[in-house]
Amino acid sequence: xxxxxxxxxxxxxxxxxxxxxxxxxxxxxxxxxxxxxxxxxxxxxxxxxxxxxxxxxxxxxxxxxxxxxxxxxxxxxxxxxxxxxxxxxxxxxxxxxxxxxxxxxxxxxxxxxxxxxxxxxxxxxxxxxxxxxxxx
Numbered sequence: 001x002x003x004x005x006x007x008x009x010x011x012x013x014x015x016x017x018x019x020x021x022x023x024x025x026x027x028x029x030x031x032x033x034x035x036x037x038x039x040x041x042x043x044x045x046x047x048x049x050x051x052x053x054x055x056x057x058x059x060x061x062x063x064x065x066x067x068x069x070x071x072x073x074x075x076x077x078x079x080x081x082x083x084x085x086x087x088x089x090x091x092x093x094x095x096x097x098x099x100x101x102x103x104x105x106x107x108x109x110x111x112x113x114x115x116x117x118x119x120x121x122x123x124x125x126x127x128x129x130x131x132x133x134x135x136x
Contacts, residue, residue, distance in 0.1 A: 021064060021065075021082070024064055025064070025082060025084070028060065028061075028064075028084075029084075032060070033087065033090065036056075036087070037087070037090055037091065037094060040090075040091045040094050040095075041091075041094040041095050041097065041098035042098070042132065043091065044129075044130050044131065044132050044135060045091070045135065046130065050088060053087060053088060053091075054075065054086065054087065054088060057086070057087045058075050058078065061078055061079065061082055061084065062078055064082065065078050065081050065082055095132075095135070095136060096136070099136060102115050115133070
């Protein structure tokens with residue numbers, strides 16, 4: 001037996017050929033998304049990180065729909081066919097929910113204090129770092 005027979009590519013091909021698309025989407029929605037988005041309400045994402053997250057999502061969804069990169073299907077058309085939403089929409093929804101949760105907190109809670117905290121003193125040279133509240 002060849003070592004490549006049990007490699008990840010073989011497993012991926014086997015799963016996509018023998019398991020129904022609806023079942024894989026249920027696994028994706030119940031296991032992959034919550035694991036991937038754990039703690040995302042506190043992320044500060046740059047444009048590069050957003051592109052990488054979307055690329056990771058499409059790396060799973062594209063073969064699930066039966067397409068390769070050479071088929072030149074847009075991400076939106078693949079999502080529409082599979083009836084899924086962009087993972088970045090979920091990140092934004094998690095952030096909005098966290099902000100609403102912060103607004104309901106009592107004033108003595110540490111997360112609320114850190115949200116309202118303002119740094120004292122001089123800032124460093126260069127462009128300021130992106131803050132969480134600027135991405136809402």
